[in-house]
Amino acid sequence: MSIDLSSAIATFVTESKELLQEMENGLLDLESETSEEHASEIINALFRAIHTIKGSAGIFDFVHVVTLTHIAETLLESARNGELQLGKDLISLYLETRDATETLITLAAAETEPDQDLLNKVNHLVSCFSKYIEADADEAQDEVFKKTTSGNQLDNERWVLFFVPNENVLRNGLDPYSFIHYLNSETDDLKVSTWFDSMFGPQQFDPESNYLSFIISFNTDKTENDIIDIFEFIRSEAYIAILPPQGDTEILKASIQKYQDIDFVTHSLKEADPAFADIMQLLNQKEKTPPPEQTLEQSGAAPTVNTSKLHKSKTLRVEALKLDRLIDQVGEMVITGARTNLLAHETGNETLIEAMALLERLVENIRDSSLKLRMVQIGETFNKFKRVVRDIADELGKQVELTIVGAETELDKTFVEKVSDPLMHIVRNAIDHGIEDPDTRRAQGKPEQGQLTLKAYHDSGSIVIEVSDDGKGLDQEKILKRAVDRGLVSANQTLQEKDINLLIFEPGFSTAESITNISGRGVGMDVVKRNIDSLRGSVEVESTPGQGSTILIRLPLTLSIIDGFMFEVHKENYVIPLDTVVECLELHEVVSEQDIQDKSYINLRTEVLPFIRLRTLFGIEEQIDHTRESLVIVQFGTLRAGLVVDSLKGEFQTVVKPLGRLFEGLKCISGATILGSGNVAIILDVSALIKSAISVYEALEKKH
Incomplete structure (x- = not known):
């Protein structure tokens, strides 16, 4: 039975692109960063991003992605250790790598093989990284020797690996023994000591939990990075410390001393290999040591993840389509609420009207909260x-x-x-x-x-x-x-x-x-x-x-649901965004009837204000009593104008509906909405209305 990985791959692509974008931002910040401390933080973040991408790509067997990110990660590790400076040329190289990695991930997710040009690009990048690695190999080796010959040294020729899988490793589908078996196939004369964590008694034993820890010794000609890579997919589920030959025993000592039953551990060491005698002697001194997290970071091994101290995530990834559907449904709820409120007022039942007013406020709160989700x-x-x-x-x-x-x-x-x-x-x-x-x-x-x-x-x-x-x-x-x-x-x-x-x-x-x-x-x-x-x-x-x-x-602010202001022109309803309305005035109080006929502007508190009669704009020839008309002052940006309308209706929660292709390009109209009565109201484009009013005003001024 085949396993459908499409969902997991889609998540990997999304998260990888986010990490690649963070990587790009970090590289650009690094180029202008002058503080060594901040530069170090950025490099660590870059390493974590590319390391995560490499590990996840390996799970899905995206070979080209793993190849490119692995060598890029190797060079970044040298930068983390202070053995290499990321200058402008290297930053440019990593930016090219970021672009190539994104393309490779997109193609791999679509099960499409990269073309020859992209493969040539990848090979070129790998070659460039290899040159840097080869150029710095001798210097890096000297630095490693200095580190391993400082502090307490162990006069042995074998590697030592301290491997502690966490309690939930089995539940998460990982088998620690499979990694040890693989290590055995890649090394020589491997010896393992296994012990049971004695802090758990028979009553607390859970067969699905892991209580085993391992100390392993072996011979190999591989590098420390090669050993770490063997445990790549379990690093987030285990504590790992590595002691190379002639290495600093403080690493292993700090790792083991966090266990209360040190005598039991040292006995296991002795049973595993007599060469551990010097380690036991150091352990028995019971000196205070740095926290394992700090030591591991210094050694370049996998960092410890203390899940008990991590804050639980407070974010949730939601598909955009689901969010759009939610907004659409909230919009329909607003329309239905307006219809129900209208029917409630028709009944004259005060209790029902009061209940509908409360419901309307709740719907408005839901509307605002839903819109914030898209912000x-x-x-x-x-x-x-x-x-x-x-x-x-x-x-x-x-x-x-x-x-x-x-x-x-x-x-x-x-x-x-x-x-x-x-x-x-x-x-x-x-x-x-x-x-x-x-x-x-x-x-x-x-x-x-x-x-x-x-x-x-x-x-x-x-x-x-x-x-x-x-x-x-x-x-x-x-x-x-x-x-x-x-x-x-x-x-x-x-x-x-x-x-x-x-x-x-x-x-x-x-x-x-x-x-x-x-x-x-x-x-x-x-x-x-x-x-x-x-x-x-x-x-x-x-x-x-x-x-x-x-x-x-x-x-x-939004395209979906707005607070609108409704008015009437020739017995038809029109809506404009409420936040564009400055004030409303009775037309006959601010302008004479003669000025309405002859001019396209009014003097409003010493301000020359262009205005436009919507009846004229819509081609309505039927005359109306001007004393009944109102003037709505609107503003968009720095521009102001007046709209002459027949009557005002007030605020109205407006669900914006597109008009469709047939009405695309209509001047001064931006959409429509459905009223509680079921009728349609046109939503006007305030920006276009203001520009029309100003254009008419300027044209008339030129004539005069």
Whole structure:
């Protein structure tokens, strides 16, 4: 009967990619790290990540992954021991290894053999690592000799292995004897001493638990790493200490002295091999020794895992599809709750109405909690650009420092997935077109290293992502000339600075003199605009010649369920996000009827406020008594405008429903929702409405 490993492999792929991303972040941090202590911590984290990937890949027999990660791990161990410095060349080599490993894992999980190009790449990486290992072998050997000749030494020529599987090793499907049998096949003259942990009496004995420990002696020409690798898959389930020939007995001594019945252990040692006499003499001194965890770390053996001291995990991995289904069901519950609440009011039963009000509050709490499940920090997305910035800057011969601000800012996971590609295009263009080369910056009195900043924060119910650089800024004259040549604007047309800046998002638009591997084809920035628009967001560009540029991406908090504000126009209901509403006014109180007919703006508390009548926008010719109309002041980012509506309905929990392909591209409309009555209400795009109001206002002003 075959075992289905698809679920386990899928988990391995997910966890490996997370570890590889952590590895990439660590390598990039290591490149700029000046503290030796922090650098050591990063190297240890890198070692643990690549070691975990190698061990898991071995379980599934992913040979190519094991081959590459094993030699990369070997060199990292030298770095951990202080025998090797990870300079920029080695960091670049490990970054290439990280990319190749991810590709190999993806192919192996899909049961696809790597092509020849990838195999050549792997062979090249293995060859590069081998050169480093060979170059440092003599120095590393000297260092090992120094370590093994310090402290208490044992004048024996045999290896000693202290092997203590934990209590649950059998329950977890591992057989300690199989590892000893394999060790026997790889070594010579192996002798084993086994003892039973005497702290357990017959009454406490559990046949599924392990109470056996082993001390093993043998001869071999293998290295310490080779011996450790034999116990690779049981290292997390056992305590292991290795004493090489002429080794420091403090390692073994510290390991054994944690047991109360030392006499029993020493007797077992003597029975196993008379060569252990010197060890027993040291053990009988009963001196205090460092904790086993510290000694093992120093010896390079497997670290001890004290499961009793570990904090239990407080996170749970959930499939994204299950989360999406939960949000959809909560949305349906909101709609049904609104319908039930409406029916309760129709009955006039006060008790029922009160109960429905309580239920509505509970549904709202469930809604908020469910939406928070989909909120993730944007820092993970930002961190991916450290590698992008490094590689592009190296390719272009520039020096660029990436600064991340607001990494803890949370936004919907849907946005995280869809905003990554637009950010990639913006970052690439900022480095290629914005930031100058070191010679040019030096001539302009700027630091040779350019600054690129990724920043995220909340503002007016939206998420704002800023990408700014301290480069040369946008050449508006050049942009305008290229736009005229392409027929995007007429030669006699007058545009404001912000409109000129936005021309860079037109399809096929580029001011580059030549095409490079990075940019210049006019493809990319139009993708940015299109993707952000599809998320009901907006893009703004600010630029100062010689000082740099900033691109602001503004996104709503969520796409699923929002707090809405509902109003009526020509007996139809419309909804806008509540967080975009500034205030509501009676129209006749702030503007005369004559101004409504002749003007597209009002003077509101000394502020010129453009407004738009939704009846006019929707092509409704039927007139209405203007004294009954209301003015809703809305804001999106830094822009404000007024919406003239027939009547106000108030706050409304809104479940956003897509309109489908037939209605894609409809101006000023972003979706729909179902009301408690079963009717459909249109959700309006506030950003597009404000821009329409401003455009009408500016057009009328030009006429005057």
